[in-house]
Structures are given as structure tokens and as C-alpha cells.
Amino acid sequence: MSDPIIEAVDKHPAPKGLQYTYGTAGFRTKADVLDSVLTRVGLVAALRSRSLKGKWIGVMITASHNPPEDNGVKLVEPLGNMLQEEWEVLSTEMANKTGGEEVAKFYSDMAAKYNIDLETPARVVVARDTRASGARLLGCVQDGLKAAGAEVKDYGFLTTPQLHYMVRCLNTEGTKDAYGTPTEKGYYEKFGAAFKTALKGKKASGSLTVDCANGVGGPKLTELIKYLPPKEEALEIHVVNDNVIKPEALNVDCGADFVKTNQRAPPSSKTDPNDRCCSLDGDADRVVFYFKDSNNVFRLLDGDRIATLVASFLGDQVRLAGLADSIKIGVVQTAYANGAATQYVEQHLKLKVDCTPTGVKHLHHAAEKLDIGVYFEANGHGTVIFSENTLDTIANYEPKNPGQAEALSVLRACIDLINQSVGDALSDMLLVEVVLAHKSWSTQEWLNTYTDLPNRLLKVTVKDRNVFKTTDAERRLTSPEGLQEKIDKEVQKVRQGRSFARASGTEDAVRVYAEAATKAEAEDLARKVAELVK
Ligand code: NG1
Ligand code: ZN
Numbered sequence: 001m002s003d004p005i006i007e008a009v010d011k012h013p014a015p016k017g018l019q020y021t022y023g024t025a026g027f028r029t030k031a032d033v034l035d036s037v038l039t040r041v042g043l044v045a046a047l048r049s050r051s052l053k054g055k056w057i058g059v060m061i062t063a064s065h066n067p068p069e070d071n072g073v074k075l076v077e078p079l080g081n082m083l084q085e086e087w088e089v090l091s092t093e094m095a096n097k098t099g100g101e102e103v104a105k106f107y108s109d110m111a112a113k114y115n116i117d118l119e120t121p122a123r124v125v126v127a128r129d130t131r132a133s134g135a136r137l138l139g140c141v142q143d144g145l146k147a148a149g150a151e152v153k154d155y156g157f158l159t160t161p162q163l164h165y166m167v168r169c170l171n172t173e174g175t176k177d178a179y180g181t182p183t184e185k186g187y188y189e190k191f192g193a194a195f196k197t198a199l200k201g202k203k204a205s206g207s208l209t210v211d212c213a214n215g216v217g218g219p220k221l222t223e224l225i226k227y228l229p230p231k232e233e234a235l236e237i238h239v240v241n242d243n244v245i246k247p248e249a250l251n252v253d254c255g256a257d258f259v260k261t262n263q264r265a266p267p268s269s270k271t272d273p274n275d276r277c278c279s280l281d282g283d284a285d286r287v288v289f290y291f292k293d294s295n296n297v298f299r300l301l302d303g304d305r306i307a308t309l310v311a312s313f314l315g316d317q318v319r320l321a322g323l324a325d326s327i328k329i330g331v332v333q334t335a336y337a338n339g340a341a342t343q344y345v346e347q348h349l350k351l352k353v354d355c356t357p358t359g360v361k362h363l364h365h366a367a368e369k370l371d372i373g374v375y376f377e378a379n380g381h382g383t384v385i386f387s388e389n390t391l392d393t394i395a396n397y398e399p400k401n402p403g404q405a406e407a408l409s410v411l412r413a414c415i416d417l418i419n420q421s422v423g424d425a426l427s428d429m430l431l432v433e434v435v436l437a438h439k440s441w442s443t444q445e446w447l448n449t450y451t452d453l454p455n456r457l458l459k460v461t462v463k464d465r466n467v468f469k470t471t472d473a474e475r476r477l478t479s480p481e482g483l484q485e486k487i488d489k490e491v492q493k494v495r496q497g498r499s500f501a502r503a504s505g506t507e508d509a510v511r512v513y514a515e516a517a518t519k520a521e522a523e524d525l526a527r528k529v530a531e532l533v534k
Contacts, residue, residue, distance in 0.1 A: 003104055005043065005104040005107055005147045006100030006103070007100065007147065008143040008146070008147035009036070009040065009100035009103045009104070009144075009147075012035040012036045012038070012039045012140050012143065013036060014037075014095075014098065019096060020092065020095040020096055021092050022095070023505040024358060025072065025074060025359075025505070025506050026060075026072050026073050026074025027041070027072055027073050027091075028063050028064075028070060028071070028073075030069060031063075031069060031070060031071035031131065031132075031133035032069075032133070034133075034137055034140075037073065038137045038138075038141045038144070039140045039143050039144040040094045040095050040097070040103060040144060041059060041073050041141060041144065042059070042124070042142065042144020042146075042147070043094065043103070043144045043147065044094055045057045045075055045122075045124045045141075045150070046124060046144070046145055046148035046149070046150040047107065047114075047116060047148070048075065048083075049123050049150065050111075050117065050120040050122045051114050052078060054122065055123070056078060056153075056167050056170040057075060057076065057123070057124050057125070058080075058125045059073060059074075059124060059125070060073065060074050060076060060126075060127055060158075060160050060164075061073050061127070061128035061134050061138060061141070062074075062128065062283040063131065063282070064129075064160070064281055064285065064286075065255060065282050065286070066251070066282070066507075067251060067252075068131060068247055068250045068252070070131075071133045071134065071137055073137070073141070075091070076125075076163060076164055076167045078168070079167075079171065079421060080164035080167050080168035080421025080422055081364065081422075082361040082422075085361075090110060093106065094106055121151060122145075122150035124145055124150045124151070124152050125152075125153045125166055126141055126142075126145075126155070127154070127155040127166070128158075129160070129215060129216045130157060130215055130247060130250065132247040132248075138154070142154075153170075155184070157216050157219070158184070158220070159216050159217055159283055159284035159426065160285045160422070161419050161421070161422050161424030161425070161427070162284075164419070164424075165179070165180065165182075165419060168180075169181060169182035184220075184223070188224050188226070189227055190416060191227075191416075191417060191426065192228050193416070195234070195417055195430045195433075196229045196234065197409070197412075197413035197416075198414055198416075199234055199437055200410060200438075202438060203235075203437065204235040204236075204433050204437045205436075205440070206276055206442075208237050208276050208278065209237075209238040209240055209269075209275060209278075210237055210238065210278055210429070211240050211241045211255065211266055211269070211279040212239060212240070212242045212284070213241060213250065213254050213255025213256065213258075214241050214242065214243045214246065214249040214250050214254060214255075214282075215244065215280070215281070215282035215284065216284060217282075217283070217425060218239060218242025218244055219244060220284065220426065221237070221242070221284075221426060222239055222242065225237055225239075235433055235437075240268070241254040241255070251281070253268065254266035254279065255280065255282060256279040256280055256286040256287060256288045256425070257281055257379065258279070259288055260288050260300070260302055260378070260379050260380065261457060264298050265277065265290060265292070271292065273295075273296060274291055274442065274443070274444065275291060276291055276442075276443050277289065277290050277291060278290070278429055278432075281380075284424070284426060285424060285425055286377075286379055286423070286425055287380045287425035287428050287432075288301065288302045288303065288306075289301035289302075289305070289443065289446075299447050300452075301446060302378050302379065302380055303376035303377050303379055303381060303382055304337050304338050304376065305341070305446065305449075307341070307374050307375070307376040307382065308449060309432065309435050309436075309449075310374055310431060311329055311331050311349060312349050313435040313439070315329050317411050317414070320404065320407035321397065321399070321408045322399070322400060322404045323393060323394070327372060327390050327394075328372070329351055329372045329374065330351060330352040330367070330370040330373055331345045331349075331352070331373075331374045332353070332355075332370075332373055332375035333353060333354070333355055333356075333375075333377075333378075334357065334362075334363065334377055335355060335358070335474050335475045335500055335502075336378040336379070337355075338452045338453055338455060339453050339496065339498055340451060341450065344449065348449075354366045356473055357470075359505060360375070360377065360423060363377065364385070367384075368385060368387070370385075371386070371390045372384060373387075380425070380428075381423045383418055383420060383423040383428065384414075384431075394415065395412070414431065414434070417430060417434065453496060453515040453517065453522070454516060454517070454518055454522040454523075455514065455515035455522050456514050456515075456523050456525075457513050457526070458511070458512045458513075458514075459507070459509045459512075460501075460511075460512055460530045460534060461508075462509070462534065465508060465509065467479055467480055468480070468533075470500075476500065477501060477502075483532060483533070486532050487500070490528045490529055491525065493525075494522075494524070494525050495516060495518075495521060496515070496517040497514070497515070497516045497525055498515050499514040499515070499525050499529045500512075500513055501529060512530045513526070514526035514529060
């Protein structure tokens with residue numbers, strides 16, 4: 001009898017001489033060399049589900065902010081978290097096996113090693129972004145899933161956070177932790193209703209223009225708007241760069257990564273000074289805000305700004321609710337956070353800051369240790385999570401006066417509005433709007449909270465990025481030998497200087513970050529460190 005796993009794997013042979021790694025964001029590379037990986041990911045997803053007694057596992061086909069010709073895939077754990085690290089290693093091993101027989105053997109070896117009963121049902125949810133290669137790659141995953149005998153739910157096109165939401169809903173359905181209805185409509189209803197409640201009748205000033213990177217966020221935001229309160233009462237949204245019919249336009253001269261990296265608005269932007277804008281990335285898990293000030297100068301409000309805004313607002317509400325003694329808020333950042341943001345949180349908001357390596361899974365783990373953990377990467381990827389105890393406290397606290405009751409109600413609505421399974425651009429965007437409406441702040445007032453240190457992020461192509469090894473949350477290099485000392489010397493030459501280099505987890509390059517008291521010094525420092533890295 002022929003083995004369906006061998007057949008499926010041999011139907012999508014691996015290109016010769018390529019090494020695949022399950023990195024910060026799963027497997028990600030040029031779409032035309034991913035077929036074999038996707039089939040094997042289907043097998044791993046089925047095994048992972050069986051190892052968890054048939055819990056739903058998510059498979060998201062996306063390459064986020066990468067160019068249109070790239071694609072990728074990542075696995076989502078039952079509560080919407082990123083894949084467990086041990087399984088990342090197994091996925092990498094599986095992806096690099098040569099042919100069907102080797103894969104089938106590895107599959108049964110894994111089952112034996114982890115005591116996985118292959119008769120247990122396997123349940124897998126799949127979705128994809130709008131890339132042209134998505135349909136073909138979906139077929140490859142389906143082949144793997146079918147060969148492993150998994151039950152599959154295909155949601156078609158979703159944003160990455162919507163897929164995480166579905167996974168969490170499916171696994172908590174009918175329990176006391178039920179997260180919501182596992183349908184697109186359920187998602188829109190949940191976040192739309194929470195937005196309305198959290199606003200407490202307040203109306204956002206002006207309108208919000210949302211650049212959707214010509215990705216899946218466009219059509220999904222258009223749908224979400226139908227579930228928000230009428231624009232006359234709450235928020236007027238203009239959707240731009242939502243062309244998904246032309247997949248080659250994805251992330252090109254638009255989107256959160258373009259805006260953050262180039263520190264400018266998309267060239268197509270037609271907004272007036274002080275108009276509030278934001279940009280999503282290609283799979284809508286990142287968002288950054290920006291505007292042109294009265295002098296027509298571009299002003300960026302990135303993930304650091306969202307974190308400080310949200311942390312200060314939640315801190316106020318916790319205090320107003322009378323819960324300041326029992327609930328502590330903390331902020332989690334990476335080394336890419338602007339030094340001024342870190343200082344603002346510690347010295348002005350008087351909150352604890354943790355720094356972790358790049359990649360949301362690291363931030364998420366650190367945030368899980370806090371009562372309320374606000375975590376954002378500077379590029380706009382992040383969310384807020386509430387501990388079990390905090391959720392209980394907020395749910396059960398008896399307010400002592402109308403002021404406390406109002407703050408409690410806002411907090412409860414925020415818990416619903418924030419996608420706690422993962423950073424979600426659409427949910428984060430609505431949260432920012434709620435906070436600005438409550439504070440009656442313009443983007444200029446939000447910007448005035450602190451002044452960013454000028455900074456520069458460079459991408460350096462090197463022969464072998466794997467030789468760059470780091471310590472101290474990626475802020476210092478331990479290899480190549482002697483390089484860190486040279487970087488330190490350059491840093492000392494500028495005022496308020498800080499710089500670090502690390503290998504990217506998603507691209508074949510080393511990233512160099514530098515900040516300093518002036519733009520010229522920051523640029524100069526970044527250039528010098530890049531020279532050292534080359
Ligand atoms: P790498 O390529 O490892 O720097 C990038 C982002 C991360 C994270 C991942 C996943 C920067 C500097 N790095 O990682 O923050 O978002 O992609 O998408 O923005
Ligand atoms: Zn993304």
C-alpha cells in the first residue's frame with residue numbers, strides 16, 4: 001500500500017541546495033521555492049494538533065511586509081500564540097528533509113518521541129493574505145494536511161490577527177474563556193461593539209485616513225467599518241491603498257514598513273496638514289500613525305508612541321477605577337525602541353520597562369508576567385495583555401462611586417477591544433482612536449508627550465549573517481570578535497549615542513540601528529557602524 005505522506009511530499013519536491021529556517025515569523029522567502037515547505041508544514045500542523053489532543057492549530061500563509069514575490073507560513077498555537085520554540089526546531093528539521101521517505105520517517109519518529117497517538121483527530125485552520133502565490137501554496141498545505149488525515153477549516157483570505165482570533169475562538173468555544181464567535185462576522189461584531197462601548201459617546205476629532213498597503217487589511221477594514229457606530233457619532237475613516245486586485249502593488253511605496261523605514265508618508269498620500277493618518281502592513285498586524293504638521297513636516301507616531309499612549313491611558317483608568325494598588329502596568333520593548341520613549345515610560349509614566357530580543361513572541365512572554373503588559377515593537381507590531389488575576393479583578397470589582405463605575409466600564413470595553421491573541425492593526429487602530437477621543441488629543445498633542453531621538457535603521461548585506469551573535473536582548477555582539485568594541489568607540493563619539501547590529505530573522509541581512517542627539521550624528525553613526533559590519 002502506498003503511503004499518502006510519501007506521495008504528498010514527493011508531489012512537491014524540495015529545490016536542491018536550499019536550507020530553510022523557521023525564523024522570527026515562520027518560514028519566509030521567495031514564493032517559488034516554498035511548495036515543499038508548505039506541504040511539510042501541513043504535516044507538522046497535524047502532528048501539533050494531535051499532540052494537543054485535537055486542539056485547533058492555525059496555519060497562516062503570508063509574508064507580511066515583504067515584497068509581493070515573497071511568501072511565507074507560520075503556525076499558530078491553540079490560544080492564538082506563536083508556535084512553541086521546540087516545534088519551531090522540529091519544523092525546520094522537517095522542512096530540510098530530502099524526500100518523501102525521509103519525511104514520512106521523521107513524521108513517525110516525531111509521533112513516537114512525543115507520544116503522539118496518530119489516531120487522535122487533528123484539526124487545522126488555514127488562511128492567507130492576498131499574494132498571487134497564496135492559492136498555489138494553500139494547495140501544497142492542503143496536500144500535507146490531507147495526507148496526515150487532518151480536518152481542515154479554510155477561511156480563505158484573512159488578516160493574520162483574524163486567523164489568530166479564529167484559532168482562539170475555536171479552542172475556547174463553549175468554555176468560560178470563550179473568546180468570541182469563530183467567524184469573520186463574529187470578529188467584526190466583537191470589535192465593533194467594544195469600540196462603541198469604549199468610546200462612551202465621545203467622538204473622534206477630524207477623520208482617519210488608513211493606508212492598507214494594498215493588502216488584505218483593505219477589504220477587511222471596509223467590512224469592519226460596517227459594524228462601527230455611524231461616522232457622525234464616532235469616527236470617519238477613509239480607506240486608501242486597498243487595491244488587492246493588483247497583487248504586485250502589495251507593500252509597494254505604501255504600508256507600515258515603508259512609512260516606518262523611510263520616515264515619510266506614502267508618495268500617493270493626499271492628506272492636508274494635521275490630518276490623522278495610519279498605515280497597516282501587508283497582513284494587517286502592524287500599524288503606525290503619522291501626520292504632516294502645520295509646517296508640512298512629516299511626523300511619525302510609531303509603535304513606541306502607541307505603547308506610551310495606551311499605557312498612560314490604561315494607567316489612568318486603573319487609577320480612576322480605584323484599582324491602582326492591585327494592578328500594575330508594565331511596558332515591554334525591544335532594542336529598537338527610541339531611547340526617548342524608554343525614558344518617558346520610566347521617568348514620566350513611572351512604569352517598569354522590560355527589553356527583550358526582537359520578535360513578538362519574546363515580548364509576549366515578558367508581557368505575560370505582568371498584570372497588564374503593554375508590548376509594542378517600534379515598527380507598530382504589538383498589543384496589550386491582561387493576566388488572569390487582572391481579568392478577574394476587573395470583572396468582579398464593585399465600584400464605590402459613579403467615577404469608578406465609568407472607568408471600570410471603559411477598562412472592560414478595552415479588554416474586548418484589544419485582540420489579546422496577537423498584535424492586530426485594526427484593533428490597535430481603534431484603541432488609539434478611543435484613547436485620543438477620551439483625552440481630546442490631536443496627533444500634535446500626542447506627539448508633544450516627548451521628543452524622539454533622531455535615529456537611523458540600515459540594512460547591510462553581508463557574506464554570512466549567521467556569524468553575528470548577540471547578548472543582552474540583542475544590544476551587544478559577542479561575535480565576530482572585537483566588533484562590539486569598535487562599535488562602542490563610534491558610539492562614544494556622538495552625543496546621546498546608542499547603536500547596535502544584529503542579524504535579521506526575516507531577511508538575509510544585518511540590521512544596524514543608531515540614535516543620537518542630532519539627525520546628522522545619528523546618520524553618521526549608523527553609516528560608520530554599517531561600515532564596520534560589512
Ligand atoms: P527582523 O528581520 O528579524 O529584524 C522584522 C522586524 C521585527 C519583527 C519581524 C517579524 C524590525 C527592525 N524588525 O524582524 O520587529 O516585526 O520582522 O515580522 O522592524
Ligand atoms: Zn505583518
